[in-house]
Amino acid sequence: MSFTLASWNVNSLRVRLPHVLEWLASSDVDALGLQETKLIDAKFPRAEIESAGYHVVYAGQPTYNGVAILAKRSRFAEPADVVVNNPLFADDQVRLIGATLTPLETPQQAFRFISAYVPNGAAVGTDKYDYKLRWLTALTSYVKQQLAKTPRLAMVGDYNIAPEDRDVHDPEAWREQVLCSTPEREHFQALLHLGLRDAFRLHDQPEGLYSWWDYRQGAFRRNRGLRIDHLLLSTALAQACTHSSVDVEPRKREQPSDHAPVWAKLNLNQPLPI
DNA sequence: ATGGCGCGCGCAGCGCGA
Numbered sequence: 468m469s470f471t472l473a474s475w476n477v478n479s480l481r482v483r484l485p486h487v488l489e490w491l492a493s494s495d496v497d498a499l500g501l502q503e504t505k506l507i508d509a510k511f512p513r514a515e516i517e518s519a520g521y522h523v524v525y526a527g528q529p530t531y532n533g534v535a536i537l538a539k540r541s542r543f544a545e546p547a548d549v550v551v552n553n554p555l556f557a558d559d560q561v562r563l564i565g566a567t568l569t570p571l572e573t574p575q576q577a578f579r580f581i582s583a584y585v586p587n588g589a590a591v592g593t594d595k596y597d598y599k600l601r602w603l604t605a606l607t608s609y610v611k612q613q614l615a616k617t618p619r620l621a622m623v624g625d626y627n628i629a630p631e632d633r634d635v636h637d638p639e640a641w642r643e644q645v646l647c648s649t650p651e652r653e654h655f656q657a658l659l660h661l662g663l664r665d666a667f668r669l670h671d672q673p674e675g676l677y678s679w680w681d682y683r684q685g686a687f688r689r690n691r692g693l694r695i696d697h698l699l700l701s702t703a704l705a706q707a708c709t710h711s712s713v714d715v716e717p718r719k720r721e722q723p724s725d726h727a728p729v730w731a732k733l734n735l736n737q738p739l740p741i
Numbered sequence: 742a743t744g745g746c747g748c749g750c751g752c753a754g755c756g757c758g759a
Contacts, residue, residue, distance in 0.1 A: 478758080479748055503758085505749065530749050531757075587758055627759070640742060646759060679759070682746035695759080725747080725759080 468573060469709070469734045470497045470542070474582065474623035474696055475717075476679075476726035480504040480535070483724055484512050486717055488519050490728060494714065497539045498568055499728075500582025500623040501525075504533035511535070526551040526561045534564045534582045534624075544569040546580075555612075556605035562586070563606075567617075576735050578704060579617040583624030588645045596645060599627070603654035611661050620701040622663065625726065627695050628655045630665065634694035636677065646695060664705035666698040666731035667712070678713050679726045687718055698731045707733040 473496045477483040480501065491499070499521075504511070506527045516523045520539060524546045527533030538546055546566035552558050562584040569577040586602050589595035613620055628651045632638035641647040659665065677692025686692065700708055711731040718727045 482748075503748090589758085625759095637742095644742080644759095681759070682748095683744070684742095684746090686746095693759080722747085 468570070468576075468736050469732055470570070471495055471730055471732050472498045472580070472621055472623060472698060473728050473730040474500045474502070474625070474698055475728035476502040476584070476625040476696060476724060478503050478505075478724040478726065480506055480512065480533070481510070482722065484515060486720060486724070488515065490714070490717055491519055491521065491537070494728075494730070496730065497542050498580055498621075499537040500580065501535040501537070502533075502582060502584035502625045504535055505530060506533055522546055524549045524564060524566050526564050528561045532561045532584060534562060534584055536564055536566050536580055536582050538566075538568050538580075542570060544571060544574070553605050553609045555609050556602065558602070560586075562602070565613075570735070573735065576619075578619035578621060579613060581613075581620070581622040581624070583622055583626070585625060585627045587627050588651070590645050591643065591648050600650055600654065603651075603657075607654065607657050607661065610658060610663070614662055614701060618701055618703045620663075621698060621704055623698045623729075625695060626655065626697050628652060629693045629695050630655045630697075633674070634677070636675070636691045636693070641693070646693060658699060662702050663699040664702065664708075666700050666705070666708050667694070667729070669705060669708050670711055672712075676713050676715075677727075678729050680718065682725050696726055696729045698729060700731065700733075704733060707735050709734050
């Protein structure tokens, strides 16, 4: 009984819907967190996604932000207990959605799935950077609370943090810049210390595999990227994770998102520890 | 490392992302 979980910042779902539908059809994904849908709920392409065989829950706002969770209908019950945003953090931006996903065949394997769009932070020392750090502090409190209630947790998303120098094409150029600064990296480590694992680092990985490349300067062609999109798995789920990677193929298309989807495969054959 | 990119909004050019 294996499940593939994934995350993708699509930078406008209106523009990227064909990419998402093709990727779902070709990649065998069971649950997908989306970020930067940039759609109000009234404009969300619910019918198209349901026709593709997925449950979907979503929350958006005009122009900016917006998150969603897709779950394959042949494998999961309707997503339950949907929560939008962090109850511990008053936020007028829509950057978080969580739901409980229950496998149809093994309902005892239900887990909490969160799609997160961490603020970008603009530049170190700006108001947006302060907001990012405050947002992350509140996220850590919330995840701690969630893990106490639900030991099976997958929190996926655009974290806008490259955790280590090996996640950066040019670490010296990015030293203490936004996405790579020490305070941001400490926040990422704080999440791991709660009992989450970075799925990508559970396995041997090739060097230079990133999840975001600037649209400018031919950054993708030159692989000048950062690994800022992550799947964080609670220890209970991390034990079941057999593979994890980034699929760079969608980034090669015409009119791509600047982010590539990241994924992890979980083998839930054995009963999971509580 | 700033831009030069691409998005939304809305119909020009700006805010924003990372």
